[in-house]
Amino acid sequence: MVNVRRVKLPGVGMLHTFIPEDGGKVGVIAHRSGANDLVTFSDADGDDAPAKVSLRLNEDEAHTLAELLGGTHIIEDLAALDRLPGLTIDWFSVDYDDHIAGQPLGAPADHGFQGVTVVAVVRGETAHPGPGRDFVVFPGDTLVVAGSPERVAKSFTYFRTGAVATPAGVGDPSPGR
Template sequence: MVDVRRVKLPGVGVLHSFVAEDGGKVGVIAHRSGANDLITFSDAESPDEVTKISIRLNEDEAHTLAELLGGTQITESLAALDQIPGLSIDWFSVDYDDHIAGQPLGAPADHGLIGLTVVAVVRGEAANPGPGPDFKVFPGDTLVVAGSPEKVAKAFDFFRTGTVAARQALADAPPGT
C-alpha cells in the first residue's frame, strides 16, 4: 500500500504526495479554489539536480486523469460487487415529478427500508459519497443505491411516490399476529 502524505498549505489548500517505487515523488495540490496541480519531482542529492514538473488541471481534466488512472478499476470493482448473490447496486435518476425531488434524502430505515444504503448522490460531474439524511436531492441527481434487489425496487418506488408498499409477508399474515 502506498503511504500518502497530507500537508496543509495555509491559504492555498492541501498537498497530497507519495514516493513512487523508483524514488520519484508525485503529488497533487488541491487548491481551495478548486484547481488542482499535478506535480512530480525527483529525489536528488542537491537542490540544483531536482527535476520538477507542475501541470495545472481544471476540474474536468482532474476527473479525466483520475478516470485514466483508476476509474476503470472502480467500475470493475462495482461490477464485481453486482455479481454477489443478494446484492443489487442500481442508479435512480431523479425527475421533477418524483417525490424525492427537492426533499432531504432522509434515512432509508425511517421509511421502512432497512438493509438499504444510498451509497452516493451524483450531481453533474461531482459525486457526494455517503450522503447524510439532511442531504437535499434535486431533479437531475442520480442516487446510487445498494441492497437486495427487492429493497432497491421498493426504494425506487418510494423515491417516485413517497410511499413504500407493504411487505407481502405482513399482508399474508393471519389477523391478530
C-alpha cells in the same frame, strides 16, 4: 485473452482500456448518460507520432460497434463481474415529478427499507459519497443505491411515488385477525 483495465470516473462513468499487440492503447469511456467515447492513444513520441483519436458514440452506435467487433461476450463477462449474490448496485435518476425531488434524503430505514443504502448522490460532475439524512435531493441528481434487488426496487418505487409497500401480514384485513 485481452486484459481489460477498468477505472471508475466519479460523476462520469467507467473507463475501460486495453493495450493491443501492436502497441498504443484503446479505451472506451462509458458515460452514465449512455454515451460512449472510443479513444485511441499512441505509444510513439515526436512529430511523426499518430494523433490521439476520440469518437463520441450514442448508445445505439456503441452497441452496433460492439456487435461488429464481436464484443457481445466481453460485455456480458464484464457485467457478470459486477454481480454479487444477493446484492445489487443501481442508479436512480431523479426527475422533477419524483416524490424525492426537493426532499431531504433521510435514511432508507426511516421509510421501511432496511438493508438498503444510498452509497452516493451524483450531482453534475460531483459525487457526494455517503450523503447524510439532511442531504436535499434535486431533479437531475443520480442516487447510487445498494441492497438486495427486491429492496432496491421497492426503494425506487418510494423515490418515484412516495408509496411504501407494507410487509406481508401488516394491516392484513383477512378474517381471524
